[in-house]
Amino acid sequence: MVAAYREARVALPRRRTRLSAGYDLAAAEAVTVEPGRVALVPTGLKVYLPADEHVQIHIRSSLALEHSLILANGVGIVDADYADNPDNEGHILVALRNCGDRPVDIARGQRIAQAIFVPYRRVAGDVAGGEREGGFGSTGRQE
Helix, strand or coil: CEEECCCCCCCCCCCCCCCCCCEEEECCCCEEECCCCEEEEECCEEECCCCCEEEEEEECHHHHHHHCEEECCCCEEECCCCCCCCCCCCCCEEEEEECCCCCEEECCCCEEEEEEEEECCCCCCCCCCCCCCCCCCCHHHHC
């Protein structure tokens, strides 16, 4: 289930065609991504997932081709335990890097990425660590 984060007035993501795999994510506020820099773009969304599912975040190809933007982490992964984390309540943020030589303005409501819901399996004998203790980029901090 996808829900609006706090009281953000954002449209819930939707697929644009019958065979689209991804749900379009839009910027919840205007952000400028400076050349050579990374900016976190809020979506105003959070997602609740079953324990055996995650969401992959992929940049929209038009942003890459027309504005030299890439995802700073290649592909974003939203784990099932990201929702309601203590750092940011599970707010989905998209980390964009500007590889061009001009600032790129992202408008509020502009589609910036796609979210793809993906089930996954665990290997036999899997022993996971503890509980999530933070938000964006927090899973490696417990080690």
